[in-house]
Amino acid sequence: MNKDSGKGRLESLRQGSTDARAVEAYYDDWADGYDATLETWQYRAPEDAADLLAPYLGDGVRVLDVGCGTGLLGRALRRRAEVILTGVDISAASLKQAEGHGMYERLVRHDLQVTPLPVDDDVQDIAVSVGVLTYIADAEPLLREMCRAVRPGGVVAFTQRTDLWKERSFADMIDRLEDDGLWQRLQVSAPMPYLPGNAEFADEIGVIHTLCRTK
Numbered sequence: 001m002n003k004d005s006g007k008g009r010l011e012s013l014r015q016g017s018t019d020a021r022a023v024e025a026y027y028d029d030w031a032d033g034y035d036a037t038l039e040t041w042q043y044r045a046p047e048d049a050a051d052l053l054a055p056y057l058g059d060g061v062r063v064l065d066v067g068c069g070t071g072l073l074g075r076a077l078r079r080r081a082e083v084i085l086t087g088v089d090i091s092a093a094s095l096k097q098a099e100g101h102g103m104y105e106r107l108v109r110h111d112l113q114v115t116p117l118p119v120d121d122d123v124q125d126i127a128v129s130v131g132v133l134t135y136i137a138d139a140e141p142l143l144r145e146m147c148r149a150v151r152p153g154g155v156v157a158f159t160q161r162t163d164l165w166k167e168r169s170f171a172d173m174i175d176r177l178e179d180d181g182l183w184q185r186l187q188v189s190a191p192m193p194y195l196p197g198n199a200e201f202a203d204e205i206g207v208i209h210t211l212c213r214t215k
Contacts, residue, residue, distance in 0.1 A: 009026070012125070014201060016135060020090060020135075023091075027069065034070050045207055046072040049073060054210055062084045064124040065085055067129050068098055070094050071097065071128050075103060079147045086108070088110050090109065095131060115137055115142065124173060133158060143156070157209065157212075160210075162207065162208060187208075187211040188211075190208075193206060
């Protein structure tokens with residue numbers, strides 16, 4: 001989608017969009033075939049995020065999956081521990097797919113560009129957002145909301161594409177939330193493969209994983 005064209009369809013996964021209605025329509029249309037397509041594109045970000053979070057997982061650990069989509073991350077986490085999952089996403093069709101896997105205790109439809117999130121304070125052990133921040137015009141309010149939802153001493157994890165990391169000043173954003181006493185940075189990964197099987201991305205665009213401890 002051309003960002004200067006106003007509201008309309010999201011036509012390029014690489015270009016993306018921060019128009020919530022366009023993103024919702026795109027993922028509603030894609031929901032039925034999403035998991036199969038991502039498998040052909042060798043999408044590993046959910047598994048890599050679950051590996052990053054592995055030391056903090058355990059049976060009964062509460063995880064807020066922000067932008068849960070069809071539940072790829074939730075399933076990756078549940079392969080490692082019997083975590084208790086809450087998922088939030090804008091796409092009703094994607095949430096229906098996630099519900100069908102039976103792994104989420106609660107699923108909520110919500111536009112992630114609208115704060116506050118529909119979650120209580122300090123009730124989650126982990127909040128994680130994978131493959132989502134591409135579509136958020138200003139990620140800082142959402143990251144602050146993720147911190148609000150997580151108890152002190154819990155963790156927040158998220159990904160951002162390498163091409164948008166510098167463009168949207170993510171390093172400065174991480175510093176700002178640390179200076180404000182919301183979290184302590186634990187790890188910022190080197191660029192990792194994102195969608196190596198997709199010709200739009202291939203080796204040009206990777207993904208950076210970030211892990212922080214809440215205060």
